[in-house]
Amino acid sequence: MRFTLNGSTVALDVSGSRRLLDALREDLSLTGTKEGCGEGECGACSVLIDGEVVNSCLVAVGQVEGCEVVTIEGLASPLQQTFIDRGAAQCGICTPGMLLAAHALLNANPRPTEDEVRVGLAGNLCRCTGYTKIIDAVLACRM
């Protein structure tokens, strides 16, 4: 199948039933997308499909035919530097998913309240636990 990945067209000759997560990490060597729970609870594998945040462990790669996929490797947002500046990453496993979910949230709602940020990131679990600094970083990036 063919799709756009971080701005470039890619063609993959793999089973369409393969998880998008595995295609990204193993076939395309983009290991920024992490596997946490593998069942849609933790959000570590979050990517954007046509601008919407989804769990790549729950998407069959055949389903992104013709779509625009963005992974952490393709994200360029003030969120990233702000996460660094504010200590919003500890072990880092949740960080790619947090950044993509926060990016999708700010695109849909450029000036979220703190509650809206908490709801927007509710599908991304951090077990370090650094939620306070993550939420502060997202609030600092409001437009």
Added chain:
Amino acid sequence: MPDVTYLRPRDVAHAVRLCEGTPEARPLGGGTDLMVMLHAGTVRPRALVDLWSLGELKGIRRVDGGVEIGAAEPYTGIIGSALVAEHCPALVAASRTIGAAQIQNRGTLGGNLANASPAGDTLPVLLAADAIVVTDRRTIPVADFFTGYRKTALGLGELIVAVRLPASARGVRFRKVGTRAAQAISKVVVAVNREPARIAFGSVAEVPLRARSAEASLARGDVQGAVAAVAADIRPIDDVRSTAEYRRTVAQNVLRDLLDASASY
């Protein structure tokens, strides 16, 4: 995951032919349940028939007296729909409690119905709303849809196309009790309607169900009787999320709250 053939039909008719004609084929929507089961090996289909991008299964439209929601319309679409907010605010409330953004962007009513989990959060709302399941070949009242634990009335290759909500869906009230506000699998889900009298539960039996004797009491205006009757209508169990005793108590308490709150409507 062993070899599973991925099939992408052109339209619903093609999808039905693929589901009927391919041994051990499973329809795939947003994947929020099926991809988990596939990866865990708890289901082992030989083929996936991908319904996600079929335009016929998307969208929300007004139909005589009510509203019809495409089977593959994601919860995000339902949450953002002024039409659903007007015709069935309880379905918007239920959709907001399902997972978080990632799940709401992919999860669908068709999937919630077909997966037929007793904990499916929209299912009590659909039961209390007298929703109609529209398939490629017939319509099925949702009250007749769940036939056993994770079993449905769907025949071989039969696909859910849409869900229809009648005008009475507007009066439905909904409450979900889980461990956390977001991303929780329900311990108890309750949905009620006053006119007609409907009381439906999730996570308290092997199927999402209507509490028929409680409904009979409610229809007579007997709220206390309805709350008491629930004990005999539901069949909760102890499991990893809760206990039977907790579920029975909370089901009755939440029902009392919802009926008290709906007294003024």
